[in-house]
Amino acid sequence: LLGPNLPDIWVSFLPLLRAKPNGHNAAILGGKLIAQDIKLKVAEEIGRMKNGIGKIPKLALVLVGDRKDSQTFIHNKLKACDQVGIETLVAQLPENCAEKELIDVVTGFNKDPTIHGIIVQLPLPQHLDEEYIMSSVSPEKDVDGFHPHNMGNLAMRGRKPLFIPCAPKGCIEMLLRHGVEIKGKRAVVIGRSKIGGLPTSLLFQRHHATVSMVHAFTKNPEQITSEADILVADVGMANIVRGNWLKQGAIVIDMGTNQVKINDEIYDQRSQGFQITGDVCYEEAIKVASALTPVPGGMGPVTIAMLLSNTLDSAKYAFGLV
Numbered sequence: 001l002l003g004p005n006l007p008d009i010w011v012s013f014l015p016l017l018r019a020k021p022n023g024h025n026a027a028i029l030g031g032k033l034i035a036q037d038i039k040l041k042v043a044e045e046i047g048r049m050k051n052g053i054g055k056i057p058k059l060a061l062v063l064v065g066d067r068k069d070s071q072t073f074i075h076n077k078l079k080a081c082d083q084v085g086i087e088t089l090v091a092q093l094p095e096n097c098a099e100k101e102l103i104d105v106v107t108g109f110n111k112d113p114t115i116h117g118i119i120v121q122l123p124l125p126q127h128l129d130e131e132y133i134m135s136s137v138s139p140e141k142d143v144d145g146f147h148p149h150n151m152g153n154l155a156m157r158g159r160k161p162l163f164i165p166c167a168p169k170g171c172i173e174m175l176l177r178h179g180v181e182i183k184g185k186r187a188v189v190i191g192r193s194k195i196g197g198l199p200t201s202l203l204f205q206r207h208h209a210t211v212s213m214v215h216a217f218t219k220n221p222e223q224i225t226s227e228a229d230i231l232v233a234d235v236g237m238a239n240i241v242r243g244n245w246l247k248q249g250a251i252v253i254d255m256g257t258n259q260v261k262i263n264d265e266i267y268d269q270r271s272q273g274f275q276i277t278g279d280v281c282y283e284e285a286i287k288v289a290s291a292l293t294p295v296p297g298g299m300g301p302v303t304i305a306m307l308l309s310n311t312l313d314s315a316k317y318a319f320g321l322v
């Protein structure tokens with residue numbers, strides 16, 4: 001299910017997680033090593049592709065407006081593509097662009113046979129119909145996995161989407177690589193967005209976990225989260241998940257990437273007064289959880305590695321190599 005490029009079950013190269021003796025801090029589930037390993041394999045395959053048929057994968061990125069966080073994410077994606085040998089193309093549109101302009105750009109990319117993957121960076125400005133735009137991306141180039149064909153096939157047992165969204169795929173990868181068994185576990189996902197929470201819950205079901213969803217209308221979320229063997233947070237609110245929301249020994253995956261202002265005393269030029277924080281209160285969670293992903297350096301790099309892997313898969317389909 002993870003795609004032609006990645007085995008369904010990894011042989012873990014990381015030390016398997018062990019139960020945490022009481023009073024000890026959680027194991028930190030870093031994402032950089034995993035991302036590096038995936039990138040190496042992707043780069044290797046692209047090298048073989050280039051030597052064999054003289055072609056390489058190409059990814060088109062569409063950015064509307066000038067949100068600082070979106071610019072950072074796009075920058076990280078471009079850098080990663082460059083590292084593994086994926087060609088890139090960026091279309092930048094102004095904040096107030098008409099919907100038709102954006103659709104025309106996407107349609108042009110759909111028709112261009114040299115392009116294998118298309119991503120439209122989210123969130124989009126309010127006046128644009130996100131669902132309509134996601135549906136305009138050809139499902140065969142939908143390396144984000146947000147097209148209803150791909151999301152629908154992910155939801156239905158026995159069907160195979162062409163692409164699985166990168167962050168959820170990265171989340172399963174993170175757990176499998178650390179030897180965490182998912183089958184039969186109680187998983188709770190906070191957030192139900194198409195980028196994060198929803199496809200994560202669908203993937204957990206595919207891996208035979210029992211899944212509960214927590215969202216903005218959930219009453220007493222901490223009652224539900226405290227039953228989770230595996231907890232995923234994808235909300236976008238710094239520190240919303242407190243230590244007392246967790247079951248002792250839980251495995252916690254923090255997908256939140258929130259830019260928070262730091263106080264002026266520790267202001268430094270490099271960070272420009274901001275730092276990245278997850279949705280989970282790290283200092284509290286580390287005392288209760290058995291394992292926890294850090295932010296930055298946890299899910300972010302693995303998510304980007306998955307985008308590379310999806311783009312390679314797409315090129316392989318296009319070149320008839322699978």
Ligand SMILES: NC(=O)C1=CN([C@@H]2O[C@H](COP(=O)(O)OP(=O)(O)OC[C@H]3O[C@@H](n4cnc5c(N)ncnc54)[C@H](OP(=O)(O)O)[C@@H]3O)[C@@H](O)[C@H]2O)C=CC1
Nearest residue numbers: 167191192193196215216234235236255256257299300303
């Ligand atoms: N690490 C990574 O690779 C990735 C990180 N992200 C990060 O994840 C975060 C979320 O992004 P995204 O999924 O796009 O966000 P969205 O805003 O699309 O979704 C947020 C979700 O959180 C829910 N929510 C809001 N408030 C609460 C609350 N008080 N209690 C419980 N649930 C709540 C919403 O519920 P409702 O549906 O009811 O409104 C919604 O489902 C961001 O920080 C983003 O940067 C995203 C993707 C990848």
Ligand SMILES: Nc1nc(=O)c2c([nH]1)NC[C@@H]1CN(c3ccc(C(=O)N[C@@H](CCC(=O)O)C(=O)O)cc3)C=[N+]21
Nearest residue numbers: 072073076119120121122123144257296297298300301
């Ligand atoms: N069409 C679309 N596809 C996405 O996959 C998508 C999106 N829109 N919109 C926003 C979210 C968020 N997301 C992240 C990607 C990388 C990091 C990442 O690289 N994080 C680094 C640090 C980030 C930094 O350097 O500031 C880390 O956690 O170590 C984070 C979050 C993808 N998303």
